[in-house]
Amino acid sequence: MDLDLAQVRAFVLAAEELHFGRAAERLSISQQALSKRIAALETRLGARLFDRGGQGVRLTGPGGRFLDPARRALAAGELAAAAVTEVRRPLRVDVWGHLYAPMRTLAQVAARDERLELELGHGRDLPSVSAALLHHEIDAGFGRVHPPLDDGLTHRLVRLEPVDAVVSAGHPLAAEPYLRPDQLRGSVLWTPGPLDRLDFLRRFADRFGVAGHAGGPNLGLDHFAARIVADPTFFSLFPADSALPEIPGIRSIPLLEPTPLYAWSLLWRREETGHLLDPLLAAVVEEGRRNRWMEYDPRRDWLP
Known part of the structure; x- marks a missing residue:
């Protein structure tokens, strides 16, 4: 027909x-x-x-x-x-992420490869990114993939990102040079959104016995930092290699023994032809090698 x-x-x-x-x-x-x-x-x-x-x-x-x-x-x-x-169009990539890694990842990749033509979008969460892919509204997206993933999609792990604990200067552990995750059991995990929609943070709380949690809307980095500063019992998690807003009274402390790693994948449709995505995948993989984005040791790291 x-x-x-x-x-x-x-x-x-x-x-x-x-x-x-x-x-x-x-x-x-x-x-x-x-x-x-x-x-x-x-x-x-x-x-x-x-x-x-x-x-x-x-x-x-x-x-x-x-x-x-x-x-x-x-x-x-x-x-x-x-x-x-032979009309070329930009690759449509969604850079949603509550830990803000996709935007920084693409910025590093694009800075080294000027041939990449990218058009960026901003989803709400992994389900909305997946739906946009299936509806052909975007070509690729980032997310922490955990079951179930729609049968029409596939992904490749591209970055394992260490996270730090972020606390206020008034937090009882603020003076520590580093923390074990289980030392945060008596603190309240503040999340930029409902905990049941943030799988990594929920698993962190379950794994390390953090019973207290509070959530609020994701209104950006300044609000994120100000909310933690406002309550000395609060903490949250933030990428170790990303700068926090310059707000007085906030502190980022490395987490060790083990170090939690947030796993970012690049997602696309299974049916997608390679010529569109191959340049981006190659550039991300090369940048990952250069910056050791895929280092993982189960003896020292926690990867849910």
Whole structure:
């Protein structure tokens, strides 16, 4: 069966918006023209893709099953056109991360390889990054991968990042040159978001017996630091090689015996062709060798 990609695109946008008017605006066509494209596609497929009732627009069963393959068809069409026209576009990479490593990682990589053309995005969490990948909204993203990972995605571990404990100058352990993680049992773990959505911090608390925790919105580094300074019982974790905001009364203390490591992976779609991602992967791997990003010793490190 031959599919008209203009009709497929109209269907995908209508499925994302669940509103024909907004989908038509995104395509810069009239709502009538959008409806005609979707009706023609339904005729071609021999199936109704939407329910249009008094409660709005909803996908039918066949429409729901068609959505992901339709997105893949559009992406394949774009790749096919690019191969003929040799049009280059930036690699769309999401740099979400509550420990801020992806942005610093890409900055180091891009500084050494000026050929990389990157367009950066900012997701909310790993599920939102995964959804953006599956919807072909981005080409790659960063995250700490832990089961389950969607079957349509794959990943490569690219950086193991040591973390320090961050406390206020009034914290009882603030004068220590370094800390063992279990010394923080009597402190309160402050998290930039709900603990149940921050798998690494939750596992840290469980592994080292930290019973107290408090959460708040992720409003950036200054808020992160100010919140810890405001309560001498609080602590949090922060990348060891990243500078904290210049806020009086905050201290970063190395964690040893063991050193917790945060594992960053680069994620992409399994179906993705190599020519788009290979330059970025090669650059990240080379930068990792140069900076020893993948060093791990189970005798001294903790890697959940």
